Amino acid sequence: MAEFKVINKPIRKKDAMSLVTGKPVYTDDIAPSDCLIVKVLRSPHAHAVIEAIDTNTALKVPGIEAIYTYKDVPAKRFTLAGQTYPEPSPYDRLILDNRLRYVGDAVAIVAGDNHRAVDKALKLIKVKYTVLEPVLDLRAAKDNRILVHPEEDWQALCPVGADNRRNLCAADKSEYGEVDRVMSECDVIIENTYHTKSNQQAMMETFRTYTTLDPYGRLHVISSTQIVFHLRRILANALDIPKSRIRVSKPRIGGGFGAKQTSVAEIYPAFVTLKTGKPAKMIYTREESQTASTPRHEMELTVRVGAMKDGTIRGLDLYTLSNTGAYGEHGPTTVGLSGHKSISLYNNNLEAYRFHYDVVYTNVQSAGAYRGYGATQGIFAMESAISELASKLNMDAVAIREKNMVREGQAMPAYYNEYNTSCTLDSCMKKAGEMFDWYNKPYARDMGNGKIRSKGVAMAMQSSGISNVDVGSATIKLNDEGFYALSIAAADMGTGCDTILAQIAAECLECEVEDIIIFGADTDSSPYDSGSYASSTTYITGKAVEKACMELKEKLCRIAAVLLDCQAEELIFTGKKIRKADGSTEVSLMDIASKSMSGNSEATQVTVTNSSPVSPPPHMVGMVEIEVDMETGSIELLDYVAVVDCGTVINTNLARVQTEGGLAQGIGMALYEEVSYSKKGQIRENSFMQYKIPTRMDLCSLRVEFESSYEQSGPFGAKSIGEVVINTPPPAIAHAVYNATGVWHRELPITPEKVLMGIGKI
């Protein structure tokens, strides 16, 4: 690996000290104190039509500014999904609709001077509902007589196989090779169905937005969002106003994990400000975040693996049934990853595959984007099936993976036929095995106290941005005294991308990270960026930064050439100075900066936009050791080893904490995080009292290492890391539970009661 000066180092995050000292940098800390308080009256029914709605009494509550119902909003459908236009997610929403599609769907918007008045008014709105029978089970949704979206103006912009008359948000089938023939030639077929529930992103800062009109009468939306530009379009669509009338900017964000790739809260205060001309804010409660947002898609996945006795995996067949809930946010796209990222892991000997899916509408909370974005569900199913295969063949679970895993240089038919240009999955496995001592640890060991200790393994891959779609841009500008300003519209949501992108810039410009100030994200002034999602920022926007800096260096050399009275080609950029190659003369960056402000016609600013025709996958291996209490079913984590190939690690600290954080979320998903519904369609886990995310006592030591490949198309060889890290815990833990108990758990979460039930004690 090349020697780096600034990257591949544990550089402190630029905002770190503000965050640890509790400075007011988040949306609700900076919202004006005179904002109207906006709240939403929510449907108590999973499926209903509003027969009559009376707001007269509620409007009389002192302090109430306005109450809006479906009669007041534009009759123009849109999607809240933050995706590049034309969005694959159907246009199936109104700001307020007279048909309510899940418990929590918006019935009315109330705006008032203070919380008390708004709360009181919410209680006084009289609604007469015609309650309809809901469709709650994803298995029963397709072609059900009950339609979630019977409306005529429902619209799918992209050919995703959607059909609202069949409760289908998307459907597709893709095939490579002759799957049935290959399967018929196989010695062993493993076929199982897996079920993953919805999971909450559960970022600590709930959804929140404030809105004002700026001095030009434009709507300024300040929001905790990952997607400022998409948000501008979503709001323009929803409010039916030109995009030129909207400005979106983001302050610090208290976590996103994909949740804020959907415009969950923004439409409400935006609508209020537009109507009243007054500043307004919407702060989601935790209960709203748990019940009226867009968590992970519930999926049921049927995997068929065809293999030979020696463990050669020749054919894969996957059917995914995904539940998008009441609306289609990210429904058509998340499902794709359940196949693309799971099938491609076993590319080495693969002769044929089939991937087939349906995404259905039901009357439950809409699903959306959550770290892993469908790959998590697909990889749980695939990795579990492969471990089952290994067990059936009496083969080691690591050995079967080594035999079949994707290798560098291979074309991946299930991955849009992309070549795997950088892959150290094999060395990740080797390293993980050494760290974990895989071969010296038995699959299961009776500890003699009613507990059994066991091990499990899983692999994962993800992507780095969406190929040919995601766009990242960077503007780099030389300022007075020779410092640089970097403008971006990627969203640092705690990931540290502001710092990571500044590191890339500093590496290029041969300066310190402190010499780069960073600004963003603001639709009025930042260069276009699709936003921070799909593991795109380091790879896509990072490359834009690199290219922009390279161009800026050339420009600076041209100014230096004027000052030194020579040709730019004769000059070498050395960070603080530009000098002639022969060493005869030089000029400082400070002088160039001064020159740029006097008698200069060469812009000291460059904007570069970058998109990639490929999306090189990061890879990883996870190995877990657990202890199962055979009398209570409790699972105690003892050790987790993770080895990641994210290409060049830009910031060694941040890559490590990303990995640790992803593992923790994956562990929560594997063991206890669950969204379940009552018969009426109400979510039971509507708070942190009922929806349990891991505390620091629930985790074991997480040992993380990196085996970096070098990705030529990425900035300094980097790929992505944000999402891949969540994918291994569910299958690795399920594997370990099997090794301890002899039972495969094909539904998440694997709770103590299920473990005990599995071993026949219940």
Next chain:
Amino acid sequence: MLTISQYVRAESIQQAYELNQKRSNAVLGGMHWLKLQKRNVGTAIDLSDLGLDTIEETEDSFLIGAMVTLRQLELQRELNDISNNALSESVRQIVGVQFRNMATVGGSIFGRYGFSDVLTVFLALDAQVELYNRGVISLEEFSKLPYDRDLLLNLIVKKVNRKTVYLSQRNTKTDFPVLTCAVCKTDGKYRFVIGARPKRAVCFYDELGILENGITEASAAELGNYISSQVETGSNMRGSEEYRRILAGVLTKRALLQMKEM
């Protein structure tokens, strides 16, 4: 959402008691539970100034004020010494330090919540409650009473020679328990308490004399089976009736085996 019209810091126990006779009024404990309720409270009655926040040791007992926090219980050396740390063990997994700095013994006991670790452990210790109106009665009796407007002042734990073990099963480390179990041996007599069934904790005794010849692997298992066969359990989000029944037996057995080592 909880609303409160008036806040009163009671100046005497009698004043607190009188204010509490009105149905719309409420006594403030740690306020965790009250705050979760969708309720309009007329007057919130704060007992903070009534000196009920101390643990007093007398010759033959400990007097634990209703306003003593769970964190105080956790850290109080003497109380834990006489309970083999069962008190500390019973509360240390309740959410976090900040939560336990607020949650009160009185709130936990008066509420007689099904999920209560605190009710379970004090039942095992055969505690008594001192109520303003009813006077001193056993916690076991109190635990069966319906809610009324009386005022809980103190919890009394007798200083006697006993061994205590507290165990709980939780789906995550700081979650509500799926089942709680406390076993206490006083003067050769055992008392078994099973809580979070999910209903209120209940007491059992070795009525068949299974432990007459001491605790062995076999007698502990048999006693566990006995409890399992006697306890009435139910289902909720955290576990089924059947799972809880099994846990009741397993935890009882384990508590006994742990006690054997003391």
Next chain:
Amino acid sequence: MQIKLWINNKAVIKEAEADLLLIDLLRNNGCYSVKRGCETGNCGLCTVFVDEKPVLSCSTLAARVNGKKVTTLEGLQREAEDFGTYIAEQGAEQCGFCNPGFIMNAIAMFREKQNPSDEEIKEYLAGNLCRCSGYEGQLRGIRAYLEYQQSKAAKAELAAQNISEVI
């Protein structure tokens, strides 16, 4: 009702409704470090000190702190910086939203326990959720901070010994 309290050592007299929560009183008084992450007392983000004890301000009535001393991270900037540096050095602050509550409770722990074990640290801070899960990085930061404090204390002791020997 009127209440008087000390917020970060400054006397404050406020008109407070009976059900005003301490978190809202504090945020209304410019203590924006105090965050609300849930409404059920489960996340620890709203941790402040009342008379030096860490409590959840989202579940505390403002009326109940009448006459008491309340401390938020705004009042502990030096400690926040000292300790926070060690968290920042690990990148463990991540999104930062849980940091104030976590750092408040960590400060409470440092005041209460001289040399906590990893298990004690985890248990003391269990009520501080972090969804980015900086848990491991935070633990590394806490250990490094404690080591630094101990080496500082050891040095001070050594220096004191040297002085006493000289004298």
